[in-house]
Amino acid sequence: MLPADLREKLERTIETADHPRELAVDVMMALQEHYGHLSDEAVAEAAQLLDMSEVEIDELATFYTFIYREPVGRYVIHVCDSLICWMDGYEKLRDHLARKLNIAMGGTTDDGLFTLLPVCCVGYCDRSPAMLVNRRVHGNLTPEKVDAILDGLRESARSADETSSG
Amino acid sequence: MMSATPKKEYPQVLLANRHPDRIATLEEYRSSGGYRALADTLGAGPQDSLKETIAAAVLLGRGGAAFPAGVKLKTVADDAPFPRFLICNADEMEPGTFKDRVLIHADPHQLIEGMALTAYMASAEKGIIFIRPEYESAARILEREVGIAREAGYLGENILDSGFSFDIDVHRSGGRYICGEVTAQINALMGKRPNPAQPPPYPTEKGLWGLPTVVNNVETLCCVPHILRNGADWFQSLALTESGAGTKLYGVSGRVNRPGCFELPIGIPLSEIIEDYAGGMRDGRRFKACLPGGASTGFLPVEHYHIAMDFDSLKSVGNRLGTAAIMVFDETDCLVAATWNLLEFFARESCGWCTPCREGFPYLRDLLWRIENGQGEPEMIGALRELCRDMSYAYCAFSPGGIAPVESLLDLYEEEIVAHIEGKGCPFRKRS
Amino acid sequence: MPTLTIDNRRIEVPEGTKVIEAAEALGIMIPRFCYHRALGSVGACRVCAVKIVDGTRKGVQMSCMLDVEEGMVVSTDDPEAVAMRRHVIEWLMLHHPHDCPVCDEGGHCLLQDMTVSGGHGLRRYLGNKRTHLDQYLGPRIQHEMNRCIQCYRCVRYYREFSGYRDLGVTGIGNRVYFGREREGTLENPFSGNLIDICPTGVFTDKPARYFGRRWDLQRGPSVCIHCSLGCSVTVGARYREVARVEARYAKAVNGHFICDRGRWGFPYTNEASRPRAARVDGEATTVGEACAAARNRLLHVAETAGSEAVACLGSERAGLETLKAVAGICRANGWADPLFWLERRARENVAAAVSLLGDDLVLSLRELEAADCVLVFGADPLGEAPMAALALRQARRQGAPVFVFDPRPVELPLDFHHVPLAIEDLPECIRSLVGAAGDRETARGADPTVRSFTDQLAEPSVPPPPEAVAALRTSRRPAVVCGTDVTDAAAIGLAADFAALMKAQGRRAGLFYLMPGANGFGAALAGTEAASLEELLPRIEGGEIRALVAVEADPLGLYPDRGRIEAAMRKLDLLVVLDYLDTDSAAAADVFLPSTTVFETGGTWINQEGRIQIVRGAHRGGIPVSQTGGGGHPPRVFMEEVPGGQAAASGQTLTRLSPAEVKGASEWVRLPPDTDKQSGTRAVLPDPSALRFAPERTALSGAAGDEAMLTVIAVDRTFGTEVLSSRSPWLSAEETAPTVWMHPEEAGRVPLSDGDLLEIDAGGGSLVLPVKIVENMARRTLVIPRHRDAAWQRLGATRLRIERDCIRKAQPVGENAPVKESPPR
Numbered sequence A: 001m002l003p004a005d006l007r008e009k010l011e012r013t014i015e016t017a018d019h020p021r022e023l024a025v026d027v028m029m030a031l032q033e034h035y036g037h038l039s040d041e042a043v044a045e046a047a048q049l050l051d052m053s054e055v056e057i058d059e060l061a062t063f064y065t066f067i068y069r070e071p072v073g074r075y076v077i078h079v080c081d082s083l084i085c086w087m088d089g090y091e092k093l094r095d096h097l098a099r100k101l102n103i104a105m106g107g108t109t110d111d112g113l114f115t116l117l118p119v120c121c122v123g124y125c126d127r128s129p130a131m132l133v134n135r136r137v138h139g140n141l142t143p144e145k146v147d148a149i150l151d152g153l154r155e156s157a158r159s160a161d162e163t164s165s166g
Numbered sequence B: 001m002m003s004a005t006p007k008k009e010y011p012q013v014l015l016a017n018r019h020p021d022r023i024a025t026l027e028e029y030r031s032s033g034g035y036r037a038l039a040d041t042l043g044a045g046p047q048d049s050l051k052e053t054i055a056a057a058v059l060l061g062r063g064g065a066a067f068p069a070g071v072k073l074k075t076v077a078d079d080a081p082f083p084r085f086l087i088c089n090a091d092e093m094e095p096g097t098f099k100d101r102v103l104i105h106a107d108p109h110q111l112i113e114g115m116a117l118t119a120y121m122a123s124a125e126k127g128i129i130f131i132r133p134e135y136e137s138a139a140r141i142l143e144r145e146v147g148i149a150r151e152a153g154y155l156g157e158n159i160l161d162s163g164f165s166f167d168i169d170v171h172r173s174g175g176r177y178i179c180g181e182v183t184a185q186i187n188a189l190m191g192k193r194p195n196p197a198q199p200p201p202y203p204t205e206k207g208l209w210g211l212p213t214v215v216n217n218v219e220t221l222c223c224v225p226h227i228l229r230n231g232a233d234w235f236q237s238l239a240l241t242e243s244g245a246g247t248k249l250y251g252v253s254g255r256v257n258r259p260g261c262f263e264l265p266i267g268i269p270l271s272e273i274i275e276d277y278a279g280g281m282r283d284g285r286r287f288k289a290c291l292p293g294g295a296s297t298g299f300l301p302v303e304h305y306h307i308a309m310d311f312d313s314l315k316s317v318g319n320r321l322g323t324a325a326i327m328v329f330d331e332t333d334c335l336v337a338a339t340w341n342l343l344e345f346f347a348r349e350s351c352g353w354c355t356p357c358r359e360g361f362p363y364l365r366d367l368l369w370r371i372e373n374g375q376g377e378p379e380m381i382g383a384l385r386e387l388c389r390d391m392s393y394a395y396c397a398f399s400p401g402g403i404a405p406v407e408s409l410l411d412l413y414e415e416e417i418v419a420h421i422e423g424k425g426c427p428f429r430k431r432s
Numbered sequence C: 001m002p003t004l005t006i007d008n009r010r011i012e013v014p015e016g017t018k019v020i021e022a023a024e025a026l027g028i029m030i031p032r033f034c035y036h037r038a039l040g041s042v043g044a045c046r047v048c049a050v051k052i053v054d055g056t057r058k059g060v061q062m063s064c065m066l067d068v069e070e071g072m073v074v075s076t077d078d079p080e081a082v083a084m085r086r087h088v089i090e091w092l093m094l095h096h097p098h099d100c101p102v103c104d105e106g107g108h109c110l111l112q113d114m115t116v117s118g119g120h121g122l123r124r125y126l127g128n129k130r131t132h133l134d135q136y137l138g139p140r141i142q143h144e145m146n147r148c149i150q151c152y153r154c155v156r157y158y159r160e161f162s163g164y165r166d167l168g169v170t171g172i173g174n175r176v177y178f179g180r181e182r183e184g185t186l187e188n189p190f191s192g193n194l195i196d197i198c199p200t201g202v203f204t205d206k207p208a209r210y211f212g213r214r215w216d217l218q219r220g221p222s223v224c225i226h227c228s229l230g231c232s233v234t235v236g237a238r239y240r241e242v243a244r245v246e247a248r249y250a251k252a253v254n255g256h257f258i259c260d261r262g263r264w265g266f267p268y269t270n271e272a273s274r275p276r277a278a279r280v281d282g283e284a285t286t287v288g289e290a291c292a293a294a295r296n297r298l299l300h301v302a303e304t305a306g307s308e309a310v311a312c313l314g315s316e317r318a319g320l321e322t323l324k325a326v327a328g329i330c331r332a333n334g335w336a337d338p339l340f341w342l343e344r345r346a347r348e349n350v351a352a353a354v355s356l357l358g359d360d361l362v363l364s365l366r367e368l369e370a371a372d373c374v375l376v377f378g379a380d381p382l383g384e385a386p387m388a389a390l391a392l393r394q395a396r397r398q399g400a401p402v403f404v405f406d407p408r409p410v411e412l413p414l415d416f417h418h419v420p421l422a423i424e425d426l427p428e429c430i431r432s433l434v435g436a437a438g439d440r441e442t443a444r445g446a447d448p449t450v451r452s453f454t455d456q457l458a459e460p461s462v463p464p465p466p467e468a469v470a471a472l473r474t475s476r477r478p479a480v481v482c483g484t485d486v487t488d489a490a491a492i493g494l495a496a497d498f499a500a501l502m503k504a505q506g507r508r509a510g511l512f513y514l515m516p517g518a519n520g521f522g523a524a525l526a527g528t529e530a531a532s533l534e535e536l537l538p539r540i541e542g543g544e545i546r547a548l549v550a551v552e553a554d555p556l557g558l559y560p561d562r563g564r565i566e567a568a569m570r571k572l573d574l575l576v577v578l579d580y581l582d583t584d585s586a587a588a589a590d591v592f593l594p595s596t597t598v599f600e601t602g603g604t605w606i607n608q609e610g611r612i613q614i615v616r617g618a619h620r621g622g623i624p625v626s627q628t629g630g631g632g633h634p635p636r637v638f639m640e641e642v643p644g645g646q647a648a649a650s651g652q653t654l655t656r657l658s659p660a661e662v663k664g665a666s667e668w669v670r671l672p673p674d675t676d677k678q679s680g681t682r683a684v685l686p687d688p689s690a691l692r693f694a695p696e697r698t699a700l701s702g703a704a705g706d707e708a709m710l711t712v713i714a715v716d717r718t719f720g721t722e723v724l725s726s727r728s729p730w731l732s733a734e735e736t737a738p739t740v741w742m743h744p745e746e747a748g749r750v751p752l753s754d755g756d757l758l759e760i761d762a763g764g765g766s767l768v769l770p771v772k773i774v775e776n777m778a779r780r781t782l783v784i785p786r787h788r789d790a791a792w793q794r795l796g797a798t799r800l801r802i803e804r805d806c807i808r809k810a811q812p813v814g815e816n817a818p819v820k821e822s823p824p825r
């Protein structure tokens, strides 16, 4: 169930729009933020909020790269595999991540923290190889830098959990 | 191939306020002459003469298609219905391209002013910046600075008491290359599947919600205030070649020492960009080829190392300036493999609307993968050529763009393909 | 009109024609997948490539996307264009499963045709095939996604053309998927068209699956008889069984499509329970014997009680030959006047509509699509004539506002204005709109009745809805649609006056009536002097009428007062029934004679716009082989005659059993000399002047305002009420559950909440139904579907007024508890 405040917030935004469906991507992103991924329930919520049918929502959801229709980890790591990053060691970077996280491309770690996915050129070719973590870019990557990023993410997940449970 | 002459200084226009680690503030932009064009033109003269100035400046669209911005503005008929829209295309998903990101991070108010002026010329009252989701930081900057501009009276109701109203929304895409194509972008903004829609009707006639809509690239829009402030002749004089006009942001990546985005005149020699600005070739290797304008342009071979980087010169050698994203290869790079990588991109990003592109790119990718990995057969070269020929009859410009590197590979590096096939594998990999 | 050259042949075509259409006009069929005449061009498949030798855009171009130009030169067989088209086929076959041998589309598959004719025989692509899982889409449509060639026709038809939203295209690139969000029956009552429109075997007719290739079927052009529109269909039969019905293109009527009622309504013709043998006093016998028995007994009744003691009843579902034979047998024998209607209101309504539907006003279904403003009076298009709803959608898509004035909770696949007024207020409402549309001045050119009527338009008591008035003011092509089922003759007359008035104003106004049955129009014409059973009933009850011949009519099953009709039937000395259905009346018959269906002997039907449509049989009929096969063993008895082949067309049988000589049934139908028998259809309006029925135009204003009274209407629904299609096992899941619809205000007064049981004490007894509370309907109105499980025959009439205290909340026990499940057929 969508929390009442989020629903209200979305309803308010939708009310101001001339055409509710123009907010489809924003609404899907907001629901994804809440549910972790765009679950079937979220698709139904989006459809209801935007006065669209569920398949009309899914037509959009399944088109875009950054809408996840399957469960993903807390941190979604998209590794750039387009030309410049690929020339600059994408495969090594991918293998390093896969080894460190013990998952293959497309997989999610057992602890639900990380999902590993490829992505097309993210527009940081001047800092190749690059990857995104929850849509934040990290460039000029080296194995050491990747390790530090992963450690940092684990750390922030831990402290966030502690504050929320404590 | 080091150039003998020392590095020249060229005027910085679009990146004049660039700082290494922060954006230019409203104050900085203003003190560099920013928003003066807006104050001077809004409500002052007829919009037609402003459009004339843009046309006379021969500002060619910087989003890749090089369509003259002045002509586009003029296609919005005087009696076209209202409201009208201006969309800033900040999708920038062409591989190798990152200039719009640099521009937004350097000087967001330049874009805001450019949009306000362009909207004024088109009598548009609503502006939308369509931005790729990977540029979240840029999207946040824009949202904040749009607010600041509004507060300062440069956006919103009755801008600078001119009676003209215009405001800007930032729209984050869900992320797909095709969303950068104008008609697909309009569909995306309407909450439809972002398949392109072949004109007619043109967006300037029936675009967003069936209303007149002007779509321009970030860099194109950023040029507008400068042209209106300094005149068409000034803009033309910035270029080094006769037919060119203005400066250009060149994004250099690949086998160079200092990849980056450089504002340089239109028409500057490629060699000068690589050597004087991008720090020359990496590890002492030799320039083999580059893609001069993103993934949708053909390989530019070493013979053209000194070519003037402008629209006409590249056209004359069968290539395109595209987004001026220069992706550089050296002699150790296998162009078969590089092309395969690009095809992976195009196969993944094809919107799936038309047959040649939807089925052709995976087909091309499969063939090149086989050639690269020792499963090549001589007849595959013919198959590649046929595929390229018929994929040019696709529905939108995606497919013709995507086959450009393949066609140039076939035209210029056929012996490299043959070497793969005959040697049952990649000669470059064996050597290393 | 530009002239262009295609393959060295010149043709002149209207501006805006696409090259692919110009070529077609020359008989050159350029391959196409995504292009479809009804859906237009979208340029997706790229298989229609041609070479433009001369024109603004030269080179290989898509002929479906290119407008013709003066002087254009086109080559369809240019090597570059041919190579491109071959390549497209190769691409489309990359992931195709090559399962033609087990695919039901095989034999009429566009992809198969193109692959063979394009010469693509060898696979070059070495990569893997992409594979999809299929979805369960309900009992009627089979889904096989791997056969998809991504032409996008299905979603374009489903969403844009027909206006339903539960089918879509998901994914991107070469992984696009055409289906529903999740498995389940498609919600679109026009979903069957997916089968016809998909150029390959993704959507196939599930009940007809694996029954036979198209060339195995005995196929023939036919007309749908499940409502008054008379859509064109193609019937396919095999092994004495009708296997499938497809849409057949009819320019003026249904275009390319039909509704699901029309597509899957046919199983009545195959039913195992279909009475195939003649019966006398319950004993099976030959048709000859039964005819003789009927003749003798009829003669006996006439001799003993007078010829006027015999009555003959036809119905609006029978063909014109049968109806004319009914009229003829009555005349030849001096029997009572022929009957074609059960209720007087139905007879008068249709007579009114037929006599008012002038040649100058009548609209075809196609013309209705071109209207720029549509006013619908007392009609539920989806329920009464489904394809009319699709036509309204096309009008709406072109920008026409649609207004529906009807008490029911009308639903349509388009956005429209619904004015849920009480049915009694309808005449006054039309009057008010006529007043708003014009005055006497503008009515100058109109019919005298219209003129005099316009004079009386003083002050209507119901103010017209302002949006409708505004829309009417600017409309150039207004259309008036009027139902004849729940309305009365006053509304029907006013609707015609309204259209005539707007015509007189110089607009291209038109009139479109919906009628009961497939041949209501024919019934009105055939029986100019006819009465209805309702009007005759006192004479049966009084013992004057002693024998009844019911021809393709079921008084027991359909007369709205079951108790009364049962008693009346008991009073008869003789009941003769001719039918192809096992109706209640057939079961009660003293003499029963089996007749044939439209699929076997065809017939002539006149649709609601007066279009005569001649249908020939598609197969000879008889008991399907699947029923005579005797189970698991091979046949042990061989005979020359067709099992169940005794049935004959009712009209023929009537002439056989008539004591007096009746002229051949065919002579009763005089076709206009230029009727095109080949295509089976021709647009003519038979001269209705023989039938001058001038309805009273006075409005019953104020009647609806009576707080003490309620109006009950028993109505037609898309599925489950029409006599023939409601026997289809493939449509039963879509039937509207027998409920009574009420406005919340009305329900609150009882009080009732959704799902509660309501008892109605009406003229014919009491009935109990669950309540469905809906906002978008009239107050002081109860709406009940004429569903076999709704016990609506206890109402006493299909439209009636009852005292408010005739309804009360009921407890969910007792013998009146509604039957939820329909009995298996």
Ligand SMILES: Cc1cc2nc3c(=O)[nH]c(=O)nc-3n(C[C@H](O)[C@H](O)[C@H](O)COP(=O)(O)O)c2cc1C
Pocket: B060, B061, B062, B063, B064, B065, B066, B067, B069, B089, B090, B091, B092, B093, B094, B177, B178, B179, B180, B181, B182, B183, B215, B216, B217, B218, B220, B221, B396, B397, B398, B401
């Ligand atoms: C597949 C495809 C992707 C495109 N992506 C972009 C893009 O990301 N940004 C952009 O400005 N133009 C892009 N374009 C070009 C636009 O269609 C359009 O020409 C441009 O935005 C117009 O602006 P301009 O005239 O200012 O260049 C793309 C075109 C195609 C065919």
Ligand code: SF4
Pocket: B178, B196, B349, B350, B351, B352, B353, B354, B355, B357, B358, B394, B395, B396, B397, B398, B399
């Ligand atoms: S070429 Fe066709 S499939 Fe490719 S992106 Fe354009 S419309 Fe989509």
Ligand code: SF4
Pocket: C147, C148, C149, C150, C151, C152, C153, C154, C155, C178, C197, C198, C199, C200, C202, C203
């Ligand atoms: S399912 Fe049929 S109609 Fe739909 S896209 Fe595929 S081939 Fe075309």
Ligand code: SF4
Pocket: C224, C225, C226, C227, C228, C229, C230, C231, C254, C258, C259, C260, C261, C262, C263, C385, C386, C387, C388
């Ligand atoms: S609309 Fe009527 S005639 Fe047409 S297919 Fe449906 S039931 Fe048959």
Ligand code: FES
Pocket: A080, A081, A082, A083, A084, A085, A086, A120, A121, A122, A123, A124, A125, A126, A128, A129, A130, B095, B096, B097
């Ligand atoms: S190729 Fe990786 S960011 Fe551009």
Ligand code: FES
Pocket: C031, C032, C033, C034, C035, C042, C043, C044, C045, C046, C047, C048, C049, C062, C063, C064, C065
């Ligand atoms: S029929 Fe023309 S592109 Fe499909």
